[in-house]
Amino acid sequence: MLDMDASSIIEQAKLNACDYACRHLYDKYGDALVVGVGTGSTVKLLITKCRDFFTKRVLVPSSHDTLLHLVSLGLNTAVDPAGVDDIDLYIDGADEVSGKLDLVKGRGGAFLREKSLAVRSRVRMYVVDYTKYTGLNHIYVKPIPIEVVPVSVKYVIRKLQELGYGEPLLRMGTGKDGPVVSDNGNFIVDYRLLKPVEDPLSLHNTLKLVHGVIETGIFPSNLVDIVVVGEPAGVRVLGKNTGGRE
Structure with missing residues (x-):
């Protein structure tokens, strides 16, 4: 702290x-x-x-x-x-x-x-x-937030693990039990990178191709x-x- x-x-x-x-x-x-x-x-x-x-x-x-x-x-x-x-x-x-x-x-x-x-x-x-x-010429420090349709969250987490860029973790609430729910009614998965990413746009495009992924926090x-x-x-x-x- x-x-x-x-x-x-x-x-x-x-x-x-x-x-x-x-x-x-x-x-x-x-x-x-x-x-x-x-x-x-x-x-x-x-x-x-x-x-x-x-x-x-x-x-x-x-x-x-x-x-x-x-x-x-x-x-x-x-x-x-x-x-x-x-x-x-x-x-x-x-x-x-x-x-x-x-x-x-x-x-x-x-x-x-x-x-x-x-x-x-x-x-x-x-x-x-x-x-x-x-x-730095890459992103790596912070996990990549990924907004996911709730019915597909288990599938998305498995596919993110298979991609091998990072470790996915469903974001859980602190003021209530269960997952964090976005203003759009979806879940958020935080993708902790295992290595630097020098082409963030390419990673964003790859993640968007996973069924159930709505958007990523890569800008x-x-x-x-x-x-x-x-x-x-x-x-x-x-x-x-x-x-x-x-």
């Missing part, structure tokens, strides 16, 4: 990332009308710190949790994702970011809806702290435009036509 000093450093990094991201939103995306909003603690912090920016937009939340947070702040302009075709800007966090900007997402269990918003968005921005950025770099990495004393900005520290 992190000691208080380490926790404080990470929290400061998150604050730095959110401060920069908030300024960047006003400077670069002030004309964005429809904004997709991801799930997670860093996203919530950004929404809270940059509430005025979100007040003026049509918001498309990726989860019930995000919707409830928006409503708690008086941001009542959220719409159902099913009714939106085009999104100007998508904002989210990530669990792992490689040096090639391939992402692993889904510890919050909302990755299917998050990806659905990301693929519809013109610009995708992710805000993370430095512990999420590996700088390849073609779904990433900018990543703001909060550090203890600043930020690192990565992505298309970006780079460096501020």
Whole structure:
């Protein structure tokens, strides 16, 4: 478990990332009308710190949790994702970011809806702290979440074992007995990698071919435009036509 000093450093990094991201939103995306909003603690912090920016937009939340947070702040302009075709800007966090900007997402269990918003968005921005950025040319650190139709879960787990990329484990709830159930009514299997994966898109495509698999938490770099990495004393900005520290 992190000691208080380490926790404080990470929290400061998150604050730095959110401060920069908030300024960047006003400077670069002030004309964005429809904004997709991801799930997670860093996203919530950004929404809270940059509430005025979100007040003026049509918001498309990726989860019930995000919707409830928006409503708690008086941001009542959220719409159902099913009714939106085009999104100007998508904002989210990530669990792992490689040096090639391939992402692993889904510890919050909302990755299917998050990806659905990301693929519809013109610009995708992710805000993370430095512990999420590996700088490596592969993904490996975090398990790959996989959303699975409940009736096929045993079959999927067996097939994932046979593929040999990792060890599958059905995600179990902590606030209730039994498996975690996504907002879509499905189960989540966490696929702990046994070796680094240098071509995440290829692995994603392989996993999607398994009957019963609906979506994976691999977000390849073609779904990433900018990543703001909060550090203890600043930020690192990565992505298309970006780079460096501020």
